[in-house]
Amino acid sequence: ELKVEQNPLFLSMQEGKNYTIYCNYSTTSDRLYWYRQDPGKSLESLFVLLSNGAVKQEGRLMASLDTKARLSTLHITAAVHDLSATYFCAAPTGYSGAGSYQLTFGKGTKLSVIP
Amino acid sequence: EAQVTQNPRYLITVTGKKLTVTCSQNMNHEYMSWYRQDPGLGLRQIYYSMNVEVTDKGDVPEGYKVSRKEKRNFPLILESPSPNQTSLYFCASSLRPPAPLQNSPLHFGNGTRLTVT
Numbered sequence: 001e002l003k004v005e006q007n008p009l010f011l012s013m014q015e016g017k018n019y020t021i022y023c024n025y026s027t028t029s030d031r032l033y034w035y036r037q038d039p040g041k042s043l044e045s046l047f048v049l050l051s052n053g054a055v056k057q058e059g060r061l062m063a064s065l066d067t068k069a070r071l072s073t074l075h076i077t078a079a080v081h082d083l084s085a086t087y088f089c090a091a092p093t094g095y096s097g098a099g100s101y102q103l104t105f106g107k108g109t110k111l112s113v114i115p
Numbered sequence: 116e117a118q119v120t121q122n123p124r125y126l127i128t129v130t131g132k133k134l135t136v137t138c139s140q141n142m143n144h145e146y147m148s149w150y151r152q153d154p155g156l157g158l159r160q161i162y163y164s165m166n167v168e169v170t171d172k173g174d175v176p177e178g179y180k181v182s183r184k185e186k187r188n189f190p191l192i193l194e195s196p197s198p199n200q201t202s203l204y205f206c207a208s209s210l211r212p213p214a215p216l217q218n219s220p221l222h223f224g225n226g227t228r229l230t231v232t
Binding site: 031035041042043044045048050088090102104105106108 | 225
């Protein structure tokens, strides 16, 4: 059974600071997804990391993937209040024999950026 | 506008009364999935569908049914709801399933908050 573990689960940080969210997964997945959920809202896709060493950046967020270490990171640079949200990572797993994979999510990291 | 539409947004019902939550996507996506979100547990997959008439269980399928008679629709059916099914439910779809060599992030609906008393 795949496990996807994020840490920390809660993160309170001041504006302007840097921090990293970690996502460990337990199987040999070749890709990793990051999603953002604003309070009371749905989830939206942030990044799709497709291979070992992949790095993607958008604004103050940068995500990377190390498939050998089974680790993805989401780095926040110079945080601003608008980044306050819950961030989820997800990895595909669970081959069913029909050529399908389930997508298993971590529990999410609730980020609060304090002015 | 490309979207995943769930209905209703809010639903309060009583134990044992059958209900259906509808989900429709207008992006011609092959893959559709249902998740439930509970505090402290994140998102857990209930059922998913690779394409029309192809469905499979996720991690928490007990007490739920699904069908995929048309590509665009993937309803979630609770035949006899119980209080432990009180949750926030999300339907999601992607062009292709989350499989190797595929780059297809999930698009999520706005969620259905279900309360079973």
